[in-house]
Amino acid sequence: AEGSALVERARSVVQQWESLAEGFRAEPVAGSLSLGALPTIVPGILPPALKRLRAENPRLKIRLSTGLSHDLEQLVLKEQLDAAAVTQPSEIATGLCWYPFVREPLIAIAPADTPGETDRELLEGRPFIRFRRYAWAGRLIDGELARRGIAVKPQMEVDSLEGIARLVESGLGVSVIPRRHKTESLPKGIRAIAFGDPPLHRTLGLLERMENPRKRLVKQLYDALKEEAR
Numbered sequence: 001a002e003g004s005a006l007v008e009r010a011r012s013v014v015q016q017w018e019s020l021a022e023g024f025r026a027e028p029v030a031g032s033l034s035l036g037a038l039p040t041i042v043p044g045i046l047p048p049a050l051k052r053l054r055a056e057n058p059r060l061k062i063r064l065s066t067g068l069s070h071d072l073e074q075l076v077l078k079e080q081l082d083a084a085a086v087t088q089p090s091e092i093a094t095g096l097c098w099y100p101f102v103r104e105p106l107i108a109i110a111p112a113d114t115p116g117e118t119d120r121e122l123l124e125g126r127p128f129i130r131f132r133r134y135a136w137a138g139r140l141i142d143g144e145l146a147r148r149g150i151a152v153k154p155q156m157e158v159d160s161l162e163g164i165a166r167l168v169e170s171g172l173g174v175s176v177i178p179r180r181h182k183t184e185s186l187p188k189g190i191r192a193i194a195f196g197d198p199p200l201h202r203t204l205g206l207l208e209r210m211e212n213p214r215k216r217l218v219k220q221l222y223d224a225l226k227e228e229a230r
């Protein structure tokens with residue numbers, strides 16, 4: 001117990017020192033940044049933003065890990081990540097702050113020959129390929145389906161947007177996914193309609209601790225993400 005108490009006090013001292021030193025640095029930063037991100041944004045907006053960050057700090061080592069928003073949030077809380085690019089949480093945990101950088105529209109997708117002029121007509125009564133339900137975006141989609149009483153027939157649950165698109169293109173079902181920023185368009189064999197009444201978006205942002213010694217680096221990354229989003 002005494003050792004645990006000492007570790008906590010030592011961690012606090014180190015964080016205060018790093019925060020103090022970070023505030024006086026004007027030159028590029030060396031060291032490392034531990035970043036988490038949703039797998040769905042790694043092929044899109046994140047790489048060019050990281051390239052900008054690396055250009056400003058050539059000696060910086062970036063450690064990137066992927067996961068669901070909830071899991072990444074826990075890693076930020078436990079100080080195992082300096083920041084994480086996640087979907088907007090329904091509630092910000094105590095000690096954390098969240099900065100949005102892009103909104104992505106949610107779309108209902110189906111094989112190109114599927115009849116229907118609305119998202120309900122496209123989805124209802126057809127085999128439904130669910131975006132992983134434990135993801136925050138998955139909860140948003142499920143909540144809207146339930147609110148509007150759209151009766152889908154869940155068949156599969158997939159955590160890869162590329163995988164969902166290919167399954168839909170192959171005629172195996174319909175789905176709802178975010179239209180990602182800075183990625184290739186949907187396959188030609190798919191049609192898409194805005195999802196939600198009114199149309200829904202998922203908002204992506206950076207999550208970090210309020211007392212984060214890497215705050216300056218996180219701010220640089222945030223500015224790069226916002227610039228790429230434009």
